[in-house]
Amino acid sequence: MKTKRKNIALGLAALVGAALAQAEEVSVAVAANFTAPMKAIAAAFEEDTGHKAVLSFGSTGKFYAQIRHGAPFQVFLAADDKAPTKLEQEGLAVAGSRFTYAVGTLVLWSASEGFVDADGEVLKNNRFKRFAIANPKLAPYGKAAAEVLTGMGLMDAVKPKFVFGENIAQTYQFASTGNADLGFVALSQVMKDGKITSGSAWIVPDTMHAPIRQDAVIVSNGEGNAAAEALMQYLRGDKAKAIIRAYGYRI
Protein backbone atom coordinates (compact mmCIF):
# COMPACT_ATOMS: atom_id res chain seq x y z
CA MET A 1 0.00 0.00 0.00
CA LYS A 2 2.70 2.36 1.05
CA THR A 3 4.84 1.67 -2.00
CA LYS A 4 1.83 2.13 -4.23
CA ARG A 5 1.21 5.60 -2.84
CA LYS A 6 4.87 6.39 -3.25
CA ASN A 7 4.73 5.26 -6.84
CA ILE A 8 1.76 7.50 -7.51
CA ALA A 9 3.58 10.42 -5.94
CA LEU A 10 6.67 9.74 -8.04
CA GLY A 11 4.55 9.43 -11.15
CA LEU A 12 2.87 12.75 -10.45
CA ALA A 13 6.19 14.44 -9.83
CA ALA A 14 7.50 13.07 -13.11
CA LEU A 15 4.42 14.36 -14.94
CA VAL A 16 4.71 17.82 -13.43
CA GLY A 17 8.43 17.81 -14.21
CA ALA A 18 7.79 16.89 -17.83
CA ALA A 19 5.14 19.56 -18.19
CA LEU A 20 7.46 22.17 -16.72
CA ALA A 21 10.27 21.16 -19.03
CA GLN A 22 8.03 21.67 -22.04
CA ALA A 23 6.24 24.87 -21.05
CA GLU A 24 8.88 27.56 -21.08
CA GLU A 25 8.75 31.28 -20.68
CA VAL A 26 9.93 33.84 -23.20
CA SER A 27 10.56 37.53 -22.54
CA VAL A 28 9.52 39.65 -25.49
CA ALA A 29 10.40 43.30 -26.19
CA VAL A 30 7.50 44.68 -28.23
CA ALA A 31 7.41 47.94 -30.19
CA ALA A 32 4.77 50.28 -28.74
CA ASN A 33 2.61 50.33 -31.89
CA PHE A 34 2.20 46.54 -31.73
CA THR A 35 0.92 46.55 -28.13
CA ALA A 36 -2.73 45.68 -28.73
CA PRO A 37 -2.27 42.88 -31.29
CA MET A 38 0.60 41.34 -29.33
CA LYS A 39 -1.50 41.06 -26.20
CA ALA A 40 -4.09 39.13 -28.20
CA ILE A 41 -1.44 36.97 -29.86
CA ALA A 42 0.29 36.19 -26.54
CA ALA A 43 -2.99 35.02 -25.03
CA ALA A 44 -3.68 32.73 -28.01
CA PHE A 45 -0.05 31.54 -27.99
CA GLU A 46 -0.24 30.54 -24.34
CA GLU A 47 -3.50 28.72 -24.89
CA ASP A 48 -2.30 26.83 -27.97
CA THR A 49 1.26 25.94 -26.95
CA GLY A 50 1.38 26.14 -23.15
CA HIS A 51 4.40 28.45 -23.40
CA LYS A 52 4.16 31.80 -21.72
CA ALA A 53 5.18 35.08 -23.39
CA VAL A 54 6.06 37.88 -20.96
CA LEU A 55 5.66 41.20 -22.78
CA SER A 56 7.45 44.53 -22.36
CA PHE A 57 6.33 47.49 -24.45
CA GLY A 58 8.46 50.45 -25.46
CA SER A 59 10.30 52.23 -28.19
CA THR A 60 12.51 50.35 -30.61
CA GLY A 61 15.51 52.64 -30.04
CA LYS A 62 15.39 52.11 -26.31
CA PHE A 63 15.04 48.35 -26.62
CA TYR A 64 17.98 48.29 -29.02
CA ALA A 65 20.13 50.13 -26.46
CA GLN A 66 18.97 47.87 -23.65
CA ILE A 67 19.57 44.66 -25.59
CA ARG A 68 23.06 45.86 -26.49
CA HIS A 69 23.67 46.20 -22.78
CA GLY A 70 22.41 42.80 -21.77
CA ALA A 71 18.68 43.27 -21.22
CA PRO A 72 17.10 39.87 -20.58
CA PHE A 73 14.88 39.70 -23.67
CA GLN A 74 14.76 36.62 -25.83
CA VAL A 75 12.64 37.92 -28.69
CA PHE A 76 12.50 41.46 -30.10
CA LEU A 77 9.53 42.68 -32.14
CA ALA A 78 10.77 45.99 -33.51
CA ALA A 79 8.91 48.84 -35.19
CA ASP A 80 11.35 48.81 -38.09
CA ASP A 81 13.82 46.54 -39.84
CA LYS A 82 16.83 48.69 -38.96
CA ALA A 83 17.29 47.79 -35.29
CA PRO A 84 16.93 44.00 -35.73
CA THR A 85 19.28 44.08 -38.72
CA LYS A 86 21.85 45.98 -36.65
CA LEU A 87 21.60 43.50 -33.79
CA GLU A 88 22.06 40.67 -36.26
CA GLN A 89 25.15 42.32 -37.77
CA GLU A 90 26.60 42.97 -34.33
CA GLY A 91 26.19 39.31 -33.40
CA LEU A 92 23.65 40.11 -30.71
CA ALA A 93 20.80 38.28 -32.43
CA VAL A 94 20.52 34.74 -33.76
CA ALA A 95 21.61 34.87 -37.41
CA GLY A 96 18.85 33.95 -39.83
CA SER A 97 16.05 34.28 -37.30
CA ARG A 98 14.93 37.70 -38.57
CA PHE A 99 11.69 38.02 -40.55
CA THR A 100 9.00 40.64 -41.21
CA TYR A 101 6.05 39.94 -38.93
CA ALA A 102 3.94 42.95 -39.90
CA VAL A 103 3.87 45.88 -42.31
CA GLY A 104 2.51 49.00 -40.65
CA THR A 105 -0.27 51.14 -42.07
CA LEU A 106 -0.18 54.89 -41.64
CA VAL A 107 -3.37 56.77 -40.93
CA LEU A 108 -4.22 60.46 -40.67
CA TRP A 109 -6.48 60.63 -37.67
CA SER A 110 -8.42 63.17 -35.63
CA ALA A 111 -10.32 62.64 -32.41
CA SER A 112 -13.13 64.82 -33.83
CA GLU A 113 -15.80 63.22 -35.99
CA GLY A 114 -15.78 64.47 -39.57
CA PHE A 115 -12.54 66.45 -39.21
CA VAL A 116 -10.51 64.20 -41.49
CA ASP A 117 -12.13 63.27 -44.82
CA ALA A 118 -11.61 59.95 -46.59
CA ASP A 119 -9.10 61.41 -49.09
CA GLY A 120 -6.95 63.51 -46.80
CA GLU A 121 -8.08 66.78 -48.41
CA VAL A 122 -8.02 68.28 -44.91
CA LEU A 123 -4.23 68.56 -45.25
CA LYS A 124 -4.58 70.98 -48.16
CA ASN A 125 -7.02 73.43 -46.56
CA ASN A 126 -4.59 73.83 -43.65
CA ARG A 127 -7.37 74.75 -41.21
CA PHE A 128 -5.83 73.23 -38.12
CA LYS A 129 -3.64 74.58 -35.37
CA ARG A 130 -1.45 71.70 -34.28
CA PHE A 131 -0.46 68.62 -36.19
CA ALA A 132 1.08 65.65 -34.35
CA ILE A 133 3.59 63.40 -36.03
CA ALA A 134 6.10 60.97 -34.56
CA ASN A 135 9.66 62.26 -34.62
CA PRO A 136 10.85 61.25 -38.13
CA LYS A 137 14.39 60.84 -36.82
CA LEU A 138 13.32 58.18 -34.32
CA ALA A 139 10.06 56.58 -35.35
CA PRO A 140 9.35 54.67 -38.59
CA TYR A 141 5.79 56.01 -38.67
CA GLY A 142 7.18 59.54 -38.39
CA LYS A 143 9.51 58.90 -41.28
CA ALA A 144 6.65 57.57 -43.40
CA ALA A 145 4.50 60.59 -42.44
CA ALA A 146 7.25 62.95 -43.58
CA GLU A 147 7.52 61.07 -46.89
CA VAL A 148 3.78 61.42 -47.48
CA LEU A 149 3.77 65.16 -46.77
CA THR A 150 6.84 65.75 -48.92
CA GLY A 151 5.28 63.70 -51.73
CA MET A 152 2.10 65.78 -51.58
CA GLY A 153 4.17 68.97 -51.68
CA LEU A 154 2.70 70.13 -48.37
CA MET A 155 5.71 69.78 -46.09
CA ASP A 156 6.63 73.47 -45.97
CA ALA A 157 3.02 74.55 -45.44
CA VAL A 158 2.33 72.29 -42.45
CA LYS A 159 5.78 72.20 -40.88
CA PRO A 160 5.22 75.18 -38.52
CA LYS A 161 2.28 73.33 -37.01
CA PHE A 162 4.15 70.15 -36.08
CA VAL A 163 4.35 68.80 -32.58
CA PHE A 164 6.56 65.75 -32.27
CA GLY A 165 5.78 62.61 -30.30
CA GLU A 166 8.79 60.61 -29.16
CA ASN A 167 7.09 57.52 -30.47
CA ILE A 168 3.80 56.64 -32.08
CA ALA A 169 2.12 56.05 -28.70
CA GLN A 170 2.81 59.62 -27.59
CA THR A 171 1.78 60.99 -30.98
CA TYR A 172 -1.57 59.25 -30.58
CA GLN A 173 -1.85 60.70 -27.07
CA PHE A 174 -1.40 64.27 -28.39
CA ALA A 175 -4.14 63.74 -30.97
CA SER A 176 -6.53 61.76 -28.76
CA THR A 177 -6.53 64.40 -26.00
CA GLY A 178 -7.36 67.05 -28.62
CA ASN A 179 -4.14 68.95 -27.96
CA ALA A 180 -3.32 68.37 -31.61
CA ASP A 181 -6.21 68.69 -34.07
CA LEU A 182 -4.99 65.75 -36.06
CA GLY A 183 -1.99 63.49 -36.44
CA PHE A 184 -0.32 60.71 -38.40
CA VAL A 185 -0.61 57.59 -36.24
CA ALA A 186 -0.55 53.83 -36.72
CA LEU A 187 -3.78 52.30 -37.98
CA SER A 188 -3.39 49.66 -35.25
CA GLN A 189 -3.97 52.36 -32.65
CA VAL A 190 -7.36 53.45 -33.95
CA MET A 191 -8.64 50.21 -35.44
CA LYS A 192 -10.20 47.20 -33.79
CA ASP A 193 -11.80 44.24 -35.56
CA GLY A 194 -11.25 45.94 -38.90
CA LYS A 195 -13.08 49.17 -37.98
CA ILE A 196 -11.98 52.67 -36.95
CA THR A 197 -13.04 52.91 -33.30
CA SER A 198 -13.56 56.67 -32.92
CA GLY A 199 -12.93 60.05 -34.54
CA SER A 200 -12.24 60.41 -38.25
CA ALA A 201 -9.46 58.98 -40.38
CA TRP A 202 -7.80 58.77 -43.78
CA ILE A 203 -5.99 55.49 -44.36
CA VAL A 204 -2.91 56.49 -46.34
CA PRO A 205 -2.37 54.37 -49.47
CA ASP A 206 0.82 52.34 -49.09
CA THR A 207 2.07 53.67 -52.42
CA MET A 208 2.71 57.06 -50.82
CA HIS A 209 5.61 56.00 -48.59
CA ALA A 210 8.26 53.30 -48.27
CA PRO A 211 6.81 50.23 -46.51
CA ILE A 212 6.95 50.29 -42.70
CA ARG A 213 8.48 46.86 -42.32
CA GLN A 214 8.45 45.60 -38.75
CA ASP A 215 10.95 42.82 -38.14
CA ALA A 216 11.22 40.23 -35.39
CA VAL A 217 14.43 38.57 -34.30
CA ILE A 218 15.60 36.10 -31.64
CA VAL A 219 18.07 37.84 -29.35
CA SER A 220 21.30 35.95 -28.55
CA ASN A 221 20.28 34.98 -25.05
CA GLY A 222 17.11 33.42 -26.46
CA GLU A 223 19.13 30.94 -28.48
CA GLY A 224 17.92 27.42 -27.72
CA ASN A 225 14.87 28.67 -25.80
CA ALA A 226 12.00 26.48 -26.99
CA ALA A 227 9.38 29.12 -26.23
CA ALA A 228 11.26 31.72 -28.29
CA GLU A 229 11.38 29.35 -31.28
CA ALA A 230 7.72 28.49 -30.82
CA LEU A 231 6.70 32.16 -30.66
CA MET A 232 8.55 32.96 -33.90
CA GLN A 233 6.76 30.03 -35.54
CA TYR A 234 3.46 31.14 -34.11
CA LEU A 235 3.83 34.69 -35.44
CA ARG A 236 4.10 33.26 -38.96
CA GLY A 237 1.00 31.12 -38.51
CA ASP A 238 -2.45 31.87 -39.89
CA LYS A 239 -4.00 32.51 -36.49
CA ALA A 240 -1.47 35.22 -35.58
CA LYS A 241 -1.66 36.70 -39.08
CA ALA A 242 -5.43 37.00 -38.81
CA ILE A 243 -5.05 38.93 -35.54
CA ILE A 244 -2.33 41.13 -37.03
CA ARG A 245 -4.51 41.99 -40.04
CA ALA A 246 -7.53 42.72 -37.85
CA TYR A 247 -5.50 45.55 -36.31
CA GLY A 248 -4.87 47.10 -39.68
CA TYR A 249 -1.42 45.79 -40.53
CA ARG A 250 -0.62 44.38 -43.92
CA ILE A 251 1.14 41.04 -44.04
Added chain:
Amino acid sequence: MGFSDADLTAIWLTLRLAGVTTFLLLLIGTPLAWWLAHTRSLWKGPVGAVVALPLVLPPTVLGFYLLLTMGPNGPVGQFTQWLGIGTLPFTFWGLVVASVLYSMPFVVQPIQNAIEALGRRPLEVAATLRAGPWDRFWTVVVPLARPGFMTAAVLGFAHTVGEFGVVLMIGGNIPGETRVVSVQIYDHVEAMEYAQAHWLAGSMVAFSFLVLFALYATQRNNPQRITL
Protein backbone atom coordinates in the same frame (compact mmCIF):
# COMPACT_ATOMS: atom_id res chain seq x y z
CA MET B 1 33.02 66.93 -32.37
CA GLY B 2 31.32 68.88 -29.52
CA PHE B 3 27.88 70.44 -29.60
CA SER B 4 25.78 70.72 -32.74
CA ASP B 5 23.63 73.78 -33.45
CA ALA B 6 20.58 71.87 -32.29
CA ASP B 7 22.37 71.05 -29.02
CA LEU B 8 23.26 74.71 -28.47
CA THR B 9 19.67 75.75 -29.17
CA ALA B 10 18.52 73.22 -26.57
CA ILE B 11 21.07 74.46 -24.00
CA TRP B 12 20.05 78.10 -24.47
CA LEU B 13 16.38 77.18 -24.23
CA THR B 14 16.98 75.19 -21.05
CA LEU B 15 18.84 78.06 -19.40
CA ARG B 16 16.07 80.49 -20.36
CA LEU B 17 13.40 78.14 -19.02
CA ALA B 18 15.27 77.60 -15.75
CA GLY B 19 15.94 81.33 -15.36
CA VAL B 20 12.33 82.41 -15.93
CA THR B 21 11.06 79.59 -13.73
CA THR B 22 13.40 80.45 -10.86
CA PHE B 23 12.46 84.13 -11.03
CA LEU B 24 8.74 83.34 -10.93
CA LEU B 25 9.21 80.78 -8.19
CA LEU B 26 11.00 83.25 -5.92
CA LEU B 27 8.18 85.70 -6.58
CA ILE B 28 5.41 83.20 -5.82
CA GLY B 29 7.28 80.97 -3.40
CA THR B 30 8.40 83.66 -0.94
CA PRO B 31 4.93 84.81 0.20
CA LEU B 32 3.79 81.20 0.20
CA ALA B 33 6.75 80.13 2.34
CA TRP B 34 6.13 83.11 4.62
CA TRP B 35 2.52 82.13 5.07
CA LEU B 36 3.42 78.47 5.69
CA ALA B 37 6.03 79.51 8.26
CA HIS B 38 3.71 81.79 10.22
CA THR B 39 0.15 80.59 9.80
CA ARG B 40 -1.82 78.74 12.43
CA SER B 41 -4.57 78.05 9.92
CA LEU B 42 -6.03 74.59 9.43
CA TRP B 43 -5.01 74.96 5.78
CA LYS B 44 -1.31 74.78 6.62
CA GLY B 45 -1.27 70.99 6.41
CA PRO B 46 -3.13 70.59 3.09
CA VAL B 47 -1.32 73.49 1.38
CA GLY B 48 2.07 72.23 2.57
CA ALA B 49 1.21 68.76 1.28
CA VAL B 50 0.15 70.07 -2.15
CA VAL B 51 3.38 72.07 -2.45
CA ALA B 52 5.39 68.93 -1.61
CA LEU B 53 3.48 66.64 -4.01
CA PRO B 54 5.97 66.93 -6.90
CA LEU B 55 8.63 65.44 -4.60
CA VAL B 56 6.86 62.12 -4.60
CA LEU B 57 4.70 62.05 -7.74
CA PRO B 58 6.18 60.64 -10.93
CA PRO B 59 6.62 63.51 -13.43
CA THR B 60 4.43 61.58 -15.85
CA VAL B 61 1.46 62.01 -13.49
CA LEU B 62 1.91 65.76 -13.38
CA GLY B 63 2.55 65.89 -17.13
CA PHE B 64 -0.48 63.78 -17.93
CA TYR B 65 -2.84 65.94 -15.87
CA LEU B 66 -1.33 69.14 -17.24
CA LEU B 67 -1.86 67.84 -20.77
CA LEU B 68 -5.50 67.14 -19.96
CA THR B 69 -6.28 70.31 -17.99
CA MET B 70 -4.35 72.71 -20.22
CA GLY B 71 -5.60 71.05 -23.43
CA PRO B 72 -8.45 72.53 -25.49
CA ASN B 73 -11.07 70.52 -23.58
CA GLY B 74 -9.61 71.00 -20.09
CA PRO B 75 -10.67 73.72 -17.64
CA VAL B 76 -7.38 75.61 -17.82
CA GLY B 77 -7.35 75.27 -21.61
CA GLN B 78 -10.87 76.67 -21.84
CA PHE B 79 -9.84 79.59 -19.69
CA THR B 80 -6.66 80.40 -21.68
CA GLN B 81 -8.66 80.18 -24.91
CA TRP B 82 -11.26 82.53 -23.45
CA LEU B 83 -8.39 84.92 -22.64
CA GLY B 84 -7.42 84.67 -26.29
CA ILE B 85 -3.94 83.22 -25.73
CA GLY B 86 -4.71 79.75 -27.08
CA THR B 87 -3.65 76.61 -25.24
CA LEU B 88 -0.45 76.13 -23.28
CA PRO B 89 0.85 72.65 -24.18
CA PHE B 90 3.65 72.70 -26.79
CA THR B 91 4.65 76.27 -25.90
CA PHE B 92 7.50 77.77 -23.90
CA TRP B 93 5.07 79.31 -21.42
CA GLY B 94 3.35 75.96 -20.99
CA LEU B 95 6.71 74.56 -19.91
CA VAL B 96 7.18 77.51 -17.56
CA VAL B 97 3.84 76.78 -15.88
CA ALA B 98 4.73 73.09 -15.58
CA SER B 99 8.23 73.83 -14.24
CA VAL B 100 6.91 76.29 -11.66
CA LEU B 101 4.62 73.58 -10.29
CA TYR B 102 7.22 70.87 -10.56
CA SER B 103 10.05 72.78 -8.86
CA MET B 104 7.84 74.50 -6.27
CA PRO B 105 8.88 72.40 -3.23
CA PHE B 106 12.56 72.94 -3.99
CA VAL B 107 12.04 76.68 -3.61
CA VAL B 108 9.33 76.95 -0.99
CA GLN B 109 10.77 74.53 1.54
CA PRO B 110 14.25 76.07 1.98
CA ILE B 111 12.72 79.56 2.31
CA GLN B 112 10.11 78.29 4.75
CA ASN B 113 12.79 76.57 6.84
CA ALA B 114 14.90 79.71 6.89
CA ILE B 115 11.98 81.90 7.96
CA GLU B 116 10.96 79.41 10.63
CA ALA B 117 14.53 79.28 11.96
CA LEU B 118 14.47 83.07 12.14
CA GLY B 119 11.49 83.11 14.50
CA ARG B 120 9.31 86.11 15.31
CA ARG B 121 11.72 87.81 17.66
CA PRO B 122 13.87 89.82 15.15
CA LEU B 123 10.69 91.03 13.45
CA GLU B 124 9.16 92.14 16.74
CA VAL B 125 12.33 94.02 17.63
CA ALA B 126 12.34 95.69 14.21
CA ALA B 127 8.69 96.61 14.69
CA THR B 128 9.44 98.33 18.01
CA LEU B 129 12.01 100.37 16.08
CA ARG B 130 9.11 101.43 13.85
CA ALA B 131 10.13 99.49 10.75
CA GLY B 132 7.11 98.92 8.48
CA PRO B 133 6.30 95.43 7.15
CA TRP B 134 8.00 96.06 3.80
CA ASP B 135 11.04 97.52 5.49
CA ARG B 136 11.20 94.59 7.92
CA PHE B 137 11.07 92.13 5.07
CA TRP B 138 13.93 93.71 3.13
CA THR B 139 16.19 94.71 6.02
CA VAL B 140 15.57 91.83 8.44
CA VAL B 141 14.13 88.76 6.72
CA VAL B 142 16.07 88.81 3.46
CA PRO B 143 19.54 89.32 4.96
CA LEU B 144 19.00 86.83 7.79
CA ALA B 145 17.35 84.20 5.63
CA ARG B 146 19.72 84.76 2.74
CA PRO B 147 21.16 81.22 2.76
CA GLY B 148 17.62 79.88 2.51
CA PHE B 149 16.91 82.06 -0.51
CA MET B 150 20.22 81.05 -2.09
CA THR B 151 19.45 77.37 -1.62
CA ALA B 152 15.95 77.90 -3.00
CA ALA B 153 17.17 79.70 -6.13
CA VAL B 154 19.94 77.21 -6.86
CA LEU B 155 17.79 74.13 -6.30
CA GLY B 156 14.88 75.61 -8.25
CA PHE B 157 17.16 76.41 -11.18
CA ALA B 158 19.01 73.08 -11.12
CA HIS B 159 15.87 71.05 -10.72
CA THR B 160 14.26 72.79 -13.71
CA VAL B 161 17.35 72.09 -15.80
CA GLY B 162 17.03 68.44 -14.81
CA GLU B 163 13.35 68.19 -15.66
CA PHE B 164 12.40 65.57 -18.23
CA GLY B 165 9.19 63.63 -17.72
CA VAL B 166 6.86 66.60 -17.57
CA VAL B 167 8.46 68.28 -20.57
CA LEU B 168 8.22 65.09 -22.57
CA MET B 169 4.51 64.82 -21.82
CA ILE B 170 3.48 68.39 -22.70
CA GLY B 171 6.39 69.73 -24.76
CA GLY B 172 5.93 68.21 -28.18
CA ASN B 173 9.68 68.37 -28.81
CA ILE B 174 9.68 71.61 -30.84
CA PRO B 175 13.19 72.97 -31.53
CA GLY B 176 13.85 76.32 -29.83
CA GLU B 177 10.47 76.22 -28.10
CA THR B 178 10.17 73.07 -26.00
CA ARG B 179 13.12 70.82 -26.90
CA VAL B 180 15.22 71.17 -23.75
CA VAL B 181 18.57 69.48 -23.08
CA SER B 182 17.14 66.42 -21.33
CA VAL B 183 14.81 65.74 -24.28
CA GLN B 184 17.64 66.33 -26.75
CA ILE B 185 19.73 63.71 -24.89
CA TYR B 186 16.81 61.30 -25.02
CA ASP B 187 16.51 61.88 -28.79
CA HIS B 188 20.22 61.23 -29.30
CA VAL B 189 20.04 57.97 -27.34
CA GLU B 190 16.89 56.85 -29.15
CA ALA B 191 18.50 57.62 -32.50
CA MET B 192 21.57 55.62 -31.40
CA GLU B 193 23.79 58.75 -31.62
CA TYR B 194 25.69 57.85 -28.49
CA ALA B 195 28.65 60.20 -29.03
CA GLN B 196 26.41 63.27 -29.15
CA ALA B 197 24.43 61.95 -26.20
CA HIS B 198 27.66 61.68 -24.19
CA TRP B 199 28.59 65.30 -24.84
CA LEU B 200 25.33 66.65 -23.53
CA ALA B 201 24.86 64.07 -20.77
CA GLY B 202 28.42 64.53 -19.50
CA SER B 203 27.91 68.29 -19.44
CA MET B 204 24.74 67.85 -17.41
CA VAL B 205 26.59 65.75 -14.83
CA ALA B 206 29.39 68.31 -14.60
CA PHE B 207 26.96 71.23 -14.36
CA SER B 208 24.83 69.61 -11.67
CA PHE B 209 27.86 68.58 -9.65
CA LEU B 210 29.41 72.04 -9.78
CA VAL B 211 26.19 73.77 -8.80
CA LEU B 212 25.58 71.51 -5.82
CA PHE B 213 29.23 71.57 -4.83
CA ALA B 214 29.24 75.38 -4.84
CA LEU B 215 26.08 75.39 -2.76
CA TYR B 216 27.41 72.98 -0.15
CA ALA B 217 30.82 74.64 -0.04
CA THR B 218 29.43 78.13 0.59
CA GLN B 219 26.97 76.95 3.19
CA ARG B 220 29.15 74.56 5.12
CA ASN B 221 29.14 76.61 8.30
CA ASN B 222 25.60 77.82 8.13
CA PRO B 223 22.96 76.48 10.47
CA GLN B 224 20.25 77.04 7.84
CA ARG B 225 21.98 74.94 5.25
CA ILE B 226 20.13 72.75 2.80
CA THR B 227 17.32 71.05 4.57
CA LEU B 228 15.12 69.15 2.22
